[in-house]
Amino acid sequence: MFKFLQDKLVCPLCHGELKWAVLEESPTRIIKADISCISCGEEYSVRDQVVNFLINSKAEPDLWQTGEDNLERFFKLNPEIRARLMVAPFEEMSAADMYVKAMLLEKEGNEKEAEKLMNIATINAYTKEMLDATDKEFKYLINLLRKQSQFVVDIASGPGVLVKQILQNTDLKVVITDLSMSIIKRTYNSLIKEGYGERITFIAFDARTTPFRNNSVPIITSFVGLQNIDNPDNIISELKRISSGEFYSVCSFCSEDDDINRADLRKSGIESMYLKKKHVDEFVNNGWKVELLNPILAKSSPTPMSKILPNVGVDGFPVADGIFEHCIVKASVLL
Numbered sequence: 001m002f003k004f005l006q007d008k009l010v011c012p013l014c015h016g017e018l019k020w021a022v023l024e025e026s027p028t029r030i031i032k033a034d035i036s037c038i039s040c041g042e043e044y045s046v047r048d049q050v051v052n053f054l055i056n057s058k059a060e061p062d063l064w065q066t067g068e069d070n071l072e073r074f075f076k077l078n079p080e081i082r083a084r085l086m087v088a089p090f091e092e093m094s095a096a097d098m099y100v101k102a103m104l105l106e107k108e109g110n111e112k113e114a115e116k117l118m119n120i121a122t123i124n125a126y127t128k129e130m131l132d133a134t135d136k137e138f139k140y141l142i143n144l145l146r147k148q149s150q151f152v153v154d155i156a157s158g159p160g161v162l163v164k165q166i167l168q169n170t171d172l173k174v175v176i177t178d179l180s181m182s183i184i185k186r187t188y189n190s191l192i193k194e195g196y197g198e199r200i201t202f203i204a205f206d207a208r209t210t211p212f213r214n215n216s217v218p219i220i221t222s223f224v225g226l227q228n229i230d231n232p233d234n235i236i237s238e239l240k241r242i243s244s245g246e247f248y249s250v251c252s253f254c255s256e257d258d259d260i261n262r263a264d265l266r267k268s269g270i271e272s273m274y275l276k277k278k279h280v281d282e283f284v285n286n287g288w289k290v291e292l293l294n295p296i297l298a299k300s301s302p303t304p305m306s307k308i309l310p311n312v313g314v315d316g317f318p319v320a321d322g323i324f325e326h327c328i329v330k331a332s333v334l335l
C-alpha cells in the first residue's frame with residue numbers, strides 16, 4: 001500500500017483512528033501490517049500489499065468467487081463440456097462461452113490467448129454503438145484527468161477496465177478498490193504483469209462504508225460502479241464525506257419510457273441509479289454540484305447466453321433492447 005495513504009485512512013465502521021502494526025515495509029510501501037481501530041476494536045490487515053478493509057460483521061458474499069466456484073464445480077462434474085468448450089470453433093461459441101474459456105485459459109497461465117479471446121468476447125457481447133459510446137466517454141474522462149496531478153481512487157474497480165485506461169493514458173497513481181477480494185487479486189496479478197506495479201495500490205472495502213477520512217480524496221472515479229452496487233442508499237453521501245474535490249462517474253441511463261428495463265431495475269432495487277433525473281437529484285440533495293458531460297445516445301441489447309453451458313450469461317442487464325444515454329456525471333464539492 002502507498003505509505004502516503006496511511007494518514008488518510010480511518011476505521012470504515014466507526015471512523016475511529018487506526019493503530020498500525022507494520023510487519024514489512026519498503027521506503028514507499030506498507031507490504032504487511034495488522035491494523036486495529038482504537039475506538040471500536042475492529043481488525044483489518046495488509047497482506048502482500050493488498051489492504052483488507054472489509055468489515056467482518058457486515059460480510060457480503062464475494063460474488064466473483066461464488067461464480068468461479070460454481071463453474072469449477074460444474075466442470076469437475078462435466079469434464080466433457082469443458083473439453084468441448086476448449087476446442088469449439090468460434091461459430092459454435094457465444095460471447096458468454098468466450099468469456100468462460102478466456103477465464104480458463106487465464107487460470108492455465110495462457111494470459112495472452114485469454115486477453116485476445118476476452119477482447120473478441122466483448123465485441124460480440126455488446127452493440128457496436130454501446131462500445132463506441134463507452135470508448136468516447138473514456139477518452140473524454142482521460143482528457144479531464146490529464147489536468148490532474150494527484151492520485152485517483154477508483155470505486156468498484158472490478159476487472160479494471162477504467163483503471164487500465166487511466167494507467168495507459170495518464171501518469172496518475174491509482175487506488176484500485178472493490179468489495180470482492182477475489183476480483184482484486186485477479187486485477188492485481190494482471191496489472192502487475194503489465195508493469196503498472198509502481199503506480200497502483202489495492203484496497204478491499206465496501207463503497208458504502210469506505211475507510212477514508214473526511215475530505216481526504218481529491219479525485220474519485222467509477223465506471224458503472226455505483227450502478228452495480230446493491231442497496232446503494234447511502235453511497236452518494238459516503239462519497240461526498242470523503243471527497244475533497246471531484247467525482248467522475250461514467251454512467252449509462254435508462255429512458256424514462258423504457259418500461260421493461262425499468263421494471264427489471266426496480267426488482268433489483270437499483271432503478272434510481274439508472275434514471276438520470278433521480279440520480280442527479282440524489283447528488284444535489286447530498287450537497288454536490290453536478291454537471292453531465294459528453295452525453296451520447298446508444299442502443300444496447302441483452303447480452304447472449306452460452307451455447308455450450310447451461311444458464312451461463314454475460315450481464316443480467318438490459319433485459320430488452322433500449323436506447324441508453326451514456327455520459328460522465330461530474331460531481332464537485334461545493335465550497
Ligand SMILES: C[S@@+](CC[C@H](N)C(=O)[O-])C[C@H]1O[C@@H](n2cnc3c(N)ncnc32)[C@H](O)[C@@H]1O
Binds near residue numbers: 230
Ligand atoms: C462490473 S464491475 C464495474 C466495472 C469496473 N468499474 C471496471 O472498470 O472494469 C462492478 C464491480 O462492483 C463491485 N461491487 C459491488 N458492490 C460493491 C460495493 N458495495 N462496494 C464496492 N464494490 C462493489 C463488484 O464486486 C464488481 O467488481
